Amino acid sequence: xxxxxxxxxxxxxxxxxxxxxxxxxxxxxxxxxxxxxxxxxxxxxxxxxxxxxxxxxxxxxxxxxxxxxxxxxxxxxxxxxxxxxxxxxxxxxxxxxxxxxxxxxxxxxxxxxxx
Amino acid sequence: xxxxxxxxxxxxxxxxxxxxxxxxxxxxxxxxxxxxxxxxxxxxxxxxxxxxxxxxxxxxxxxxxxxxxxxxxxxxxxxxxxxxxxxxxxxxxxxxxxxxxxxxxxxxxxxxxx
Numbered sequence: 001x002x003x004x005x006x007x008x009x010x011x012x013x014x015x016x017x018x019x020x021x022x023x024x025x026x027x028x029x030x031x032x033x034x035x036x037x038x039x040x041x042x043x044x045x046x047x048x049x050x051x052x053x054x055x056x057x058x059x060x061x062x063x064x065x066x067x068x069x070x071x072x073x074x075x076x077x078x079x080x081x082x083x084x085x086x087x088x089x090x091x092x093x094x095x096x097x098x099x100x101x102x103x104x105x106x107x108x109x110x111x112x113x114x115x
Numbered sequence: 116x117x118x119x120x121x122x123x124x125x126x127x128x129x130x131x132x133x134x135x136x137x138x139x140x141x142x143x144x145x146x147x148x149x150x151x152x153x154x155x156x157x158x159x160x161x162x163x164x165x166x167x168x169x170x171x172x173x174x175x176x177x178x179x180x181x182x183x184x185x186x187x188x189x190x191x192x193x194x195x196x197x198x199x200x201x202x203x204x205x206x207x208x209x210x211x212x213x214x215x216x217x218x219x220x221x222x223x224x225x226x227x228x229x
Contacts, residue, residue, distance in 0.1 A: 043220030102173055
């Protein structure tokens with residue numbers, strides 16, 4: 001079983017829809033939770049991060065972390081065709097230790113927003 | 116543009132060969148990370164260097180090695196290549212003082228082993 005599970009989709013929605021992307025994880029040592037976006041033939045770029053549990057909002061994007069359920073979500077409101085990309089959840093443990101900089105990624109969800 | 120550069124963009128080579136991938140981090144970033152992305156395994160952490168020293172290691176094969184030079188650029192060496200090593204290899208860098216969650220990825224090197 002992988003440490004981080006993410007439904008690869010693909011997910012296709014109409015423009016303006018609310019998109020919900022999710023990941024589950026098994027490693028209780030994870031403290032930082034990130035969402036990266038990857039356009040085709042490009043490197044991933046950081047969208048949002050959350051430390052420990054809670055919600056975080058940035059424009060049309062909201063990230064939620066529920067550590068008790070080991071479940072994280074990314075919501076995209078008023079989705080646009082330019083949001084079409086692969087969305088990767090990523091997690092890491094606390095600072096320090098032998099896995100200091102290691103990010104553990106989900107498989108990625110391919111999202112298409114059609115006009 | 117993340118500010119991280121990687122060369123070459125594409126590499127085609129034969130099984131058994133050795134290749135070197137190069138990465139230049141963003142100006143001022145001391146940490147460099149290497150990742151491998153394949154269809155079946157997704158994005159996998161290989162290794163991290165911080166200011167020239169190895170800081171963290173993932174499931175990096177013994178045939179693979181990396182180093183970070185005094186000017187902070189990094190190289191990933193892949194030897195005795197196998198068909199299964201065909202993948203996208205990304206380099207990332209992060210600012211010092213943070214916990215390493217904010218990583219800036221380069222455009223990647225696509226390696227094809229024939």
